[in-house]
Amino acid sequence: xxxxxxxxxxxxxxxxxxxxxxxxxxxxxxxxxxxxxxxxxxxxxxxxxxxxxxxxxxxxxxxxxxxxxxxxxxxxxxxxxxxxxxxxxxxxxxxxxxxxxxxxxx
DNA sequence: ACTTTGACTTGCA
DNA sequence: ATGCAAGCCAAAG
Numbered sequence: 001x002x003x004x005x006x007x008x009x010x011x012x013x014x015x016x017x018x019x020x021x022x023x024x025x026x027x028x029x030x031x032x033x034x035x036x037x038x039x040x041x042x043x044x045x046x047x048x049x050x051x052x053x054x055x056x057x058x059x060x061x062x063x064x065x066x067x068x069x070x071x072x073x074x075x076x077x078x079x080x081x082x083x084x085x086x087x088x089x090x091x092x093x094x095x096x097x098x099x100x101x102x103x104x105x106x
Numbered sequence: 107a108c109t110t111t112g113a114c115t116t117g118c119a
Numbered sequence: 120a121t122g123c124a125a126g127c128c129a130a131a132g
Contacts, residue, residue, distance in 0.1 A: 003128075022114050026127080033127035035114035040129060042113060060114065067113030 003029055007041040008050060010102045014057040017084045018100035019093050021061045028102040039067070046070045056080045063092035063099075 006029045014020055022035040031037065042055045046067075056077040060066045068077040078088065087094045 023116085026114080031127060033115065033125090034129095035116095035127080036112060037114090037128045039113035044130090046113085055113085058113080061116095065113090070113060 004041045019057045063095040
């Protein structure tokens with residue numbers, strides 16, 4: 001399976017009300033430093049019909065909604081997260097409460 | 107075909 | 120503790 005498909009699979013595995021980081025996903029697919037690739041994959045998702053993938057649950061390691069500008073509107077991302085009972089601390093997601101770590105490989 | 111950049115992260119100075 | 124540089128994979132110019 002391609003890295004993209006693997007990334008999509010993991011992002012789809014993110015439970016509602018939780019978020020994860022690019023780094024964790026990258027590590028989960030095997031590429032530790034490939035966090036940027038995750039961004040590329042999600043970018044492809046945003047432009048394609050892969051809308052079944054909750055890319056709004058993916059934030060950077062600080063909990064910042066780095067990819068919000070790639071949505072229809074910069075507010076959609078936060079609104080969707082809030083709709084899933086995700087709490088925010090200022091402009092960032094409350095990581096200590098909602099950080100979800102994907103299943104890591106050995 | 108080669109270079110640059112991108113929704114990032116980690117490490118060394 | 121803050122600042123700069125490198126690393127990773129893929130796509131666009």
